[in-house]
Amino acid sequence: MPEATPFLEVADLVAGYRRGLPILHGVSMHVSSGEIVTVIGPNGAGKSTLIKAVAGLVIVESGSITLGERSLLGTAPDRLGAFGLSYVPQTANIFTTLSVSQNLALAARRCRSEPEARIAAMFDLFPALAERRAVRGGGLSGGQRQVLAIAMALVAEPEIILMDEPTAGLSPKASQDVLDLVRKIAGEGVSVLLVEQNARMALGVSDRAYILADGQNQMDGPAGDILDDPAVGEIYLGGRRKGAA
Numbered sequence: 001m002p003e004a005t006p007f008l009e010v011a012d013l014v015a016g017y018r019r020g021l022p023i024l025h026g027v028s029m030h031v032s033s034g035e036i037v038t039v040i041g042p043n044g045a046g047k048s049t050l051i052k053a054v055a056g057l058v059i060v061e062s063g064s065i066t067l068g069e070r071s072l073l074g075t076a077p078d079r080l081g082a083f084g085l086s087y088v089p090q091t092a093n094i095f096t097t098l099s100v101s102q103n104l105a106l107a108a109r110r111c112r113s114e115p116e117a118r119i120a121a122m123f124d125l126f127p128a129l130a131e132r133r134a135v136r137g138g139g140l141s142g143g144q145r146q147v148l149a150i151a152m153a154l155v156a157e158p159e160i161i162l163m164d165e166p167t168a169g170l171s172p173k174a175s176q177d178v179l180d181l182v183r184k185i186a187g188e189g190v191s192v193l194l195v196e197q198n199a200r201m202a203l204g205v206s207d208r209a210y211i212l213a214d215g216q217n218q219m220d221g222p223a224g225d226i227l228d229d230p231a232v233g234e235i236y237l238g239g240r241r242k243g244a245a
């Protein structure tokens with residue numbers, strides 16, 4: 001099957017937090033429409049930095065980031081929604097003192113269609129959030145918080161969602177629920193760029209994957225191939241083979 005045209009494309013990206021001290025040393029990757037692409041790699045590899053570069057939150061020294069035909073370089077993070085891109089940060093991704101409804105209303109402020117209708121659509125999609133619409137963010141379980149954070153990203157009708165470790169701190173069951181949700185979102189045609197520590201589980205729902213280490217591409221390919229590669233398992237997946245306890 002020929003590969004679809006890249007939708008998000010990162011090429012030769014040199015980026016970091018201080019000019020002249022890059023964390024990413026020429027990273028390239030792409031996500032096609034409707035694809036789930038996972039980035040894995042050890043702590044400090046630059047995974048979050050890559051996602052933050054796409055979201056306009058770090059200093060890009062050279063290279064390119066394009067979404068469709070458009071360059072994202074120099075785009076203010078609060079303008080990304082207008083380009084069809086939503087970002088779910090690794091931490092602090094909901095307002096704990098606001099109710100579920102208020103969180104969604106805030107996220108829907110800049111959405112491209114009627115906010116009320118979009119919020120209603122989120123409650124249809126996530127009945128557990130609908131039941132808890134009056135509960136404050138801080139009163140939700142870890143899994144429910146992540147679902148709310150994802151709903152806050154989806155409310156804006158993005159074409160691509162960036163998620164930084166959506167399963168961090170969750171139980172295996174809650175993690176699987178979140179990743180099943182990611183699959184469902186992609187099934188509706190939304191592209192997903194996922195960064196995960198929970199590499200085996202993430203690869204299980206992904207189409208393709210990239211391995212980053214030391215701010216550089218180490219390997220990429222179909223998620224199933226990466227999952228089954230013995231060397232990858234040994235180095236990056238904790239040495240456990242598929243099916244092991």
Ligand SMILES: Nc1ncnc2c1ncn2[C@@H]1O[C@H](COP(=O)(O)OP(=O)(O)OP(=O)(O)O)[C@@H](O)[C@H]1O
Binds near residue numbers: 043047050
């Ligand atoms: N705000 C920051 N300012 C300066 N350096 C930073 C900042 N955030 C991260 N770094 C550095 O950038 C490097 C890559 O960090 P990054 O957060 O991208 O790694 P990561 O692959 O997401 O790791 P983890 O798996 O721990 O989340 C690390 O050396 C880290 O210390």
Ligand SMILES: [Mg+2]
Binds near residue numbers: 047048090
């Ligand atoms: Mg990170």
